[in-house]
């Protein structure tokens with residue numbers, strides 16, 4: 230027998246676990262064990278196995294964190310538990326062989342107490358299909374969970390325990406938690422409440438200890454739809470954090486804004502030691518966490534002043550306000566209310582009542598108007614009988630795009646008319662909002678006159694808008710037709726047999742498909758400008 234054969238024989242006789250068992254079993258190794266088939270005791274199969282790199286474990290941790298919002302303590306606990314378990318009990322472990330879905334669904338386990346020998350015999354592997362099944366049944370993670378969390382971690386019982394604990398916390402009704410006295414809340418409940426409050430925009434910049442103190446002061450209020458929560462010009466004695474539902478903000482019956490889950494309500498009057506600036510009505514069932522004025526002033530007011538100082542610094546950079554005194558800008562900042570918009574959000578519609586002035590702090594806002602375009606199609610359906618199909622599209626026509634530091638909404642307040650344009654957020658945008666009463670209070674008539682002159686917007690005529698929209702719609706299609714004709718290519722040329730044989734057409738295939746893609750994009754762009762469509766079918770007789 231030559232040397233290499235001898236070597237091969239020794240390897241096949243020696244169970245692979247023998248070599249492995251002398252080393253402590255880390256989670257990395259545990260993972261390797263999961264994919265080693267104990268009946269294929271073949272060295273090459275083992276040496277081919279790649280060790281799971283440490284950074285992949287770190288990745289798993291990150292994924293887990295992102296998915297479940299587990300606190301870092303709990304994650305590290307779950308991981309360190311798994312490390313420890315394996316390190317301390319190198320042989321008393323349960324091995325599960327996970328065969329791919331295409332193979333049989335069998336599982337094997339080995340329990341070896343003979344630590345001195347460190348030998349695992351193949352016959353001691355027990356088929357425990359039932360056991361594995363029952364374990365799988367007891368922890369049936371959601372599909373998204375399976376995509377993100379590594380399989381080895383999903384199979385761990387300590388991970389399962391942590392998951393269940395967090396699931397209970399996520400499913401907690403914090404309204405109920407908040408309505409109990411702080412001394413009656415469990416640690417988990419307190420933690421869940423603090424976590425939720427810290428994630429709201431209003432409390433996001435506030436240190437955890439302060440959030441903790443605030444949570445102890447909250448009481449809970451519930452409102453059914455249509456109930457008045459705040460009355461304009463009332464004395465403010467508290468602020469609210471909306472735990473659930475939607476609240477509409479009204480001034481003189483005009484809806485000027487809204488506040489929803491996770492947003493504050495009624496903080497402006499406390500910040501400025503003023504009367505309530507607006508009415509607030511619940512538009513759905515609403516649950517609020519109430520914080521009394523005295524607690525607000527004690528715990529949060531100073532921190533909020535820092536935020537207002539940031540507004541002041543920002544406003545001082547806008548050329549129009551540079552001639553204002555610092556105190557005046559500060560007064561303006563104190564009255565500003567931050568509103569966040571997502572791409573496509575309509576801030577106001579043409580014809581709405583004008584009740585607010587906006588300064589763009591982040592993002593971009595487009596002022597738009599619209600026009601109606603009509604298409605008709607007529608065809609004969611009998612003797613002197615016609616069918617007429619009329620489609621009327623309402624097309625958006627962009628007027629102006631405003632960026633950070635620019636402002637809008639003032640012209641209609643000054644002219645005391647309804648909105649002449651529509652304002653839409655083009656991207657994630659933040660605006661600082663000033664209500665009409667405060668706006669008229671802060672800007673003296675001379676300033677209003679300057680603002681009015683600045684904000685004049687040229688409104689195009691209906692014909693002008695129609696022409697531009699049609700130009701945009703047809704110019705590209707025309708270009709495409711001219712190009713195809715110049716190349717002597719028909720629209721359906723790529724489907725024909727001739728096309729496959731024609732070398733020139735083959736060369737043009739890439740170009741043609743990119744042209745088609747561009748045309749499709751252009752059509753989708755035009756389609757996105759249609760905000761309303763009316764269709765009429767008429768029978769006509771002559």
Ligand SMILES: Nc1ncnc2c1ncn2[C@@H]1O[C@@H]2COP(=O)(O)O[C@H]2[C@H]1O
Nearest residue numbers: 478486487494495496497498505506507
């Ligand atoms: N334009 C607005 N947009 C959103 N919320 C507003 C607006 N104006 C007022 N509010 C809220 O409505 C509340 C009315 O009472 P406050 O003035 O105490 O605080 C006010 C703000 O929380």
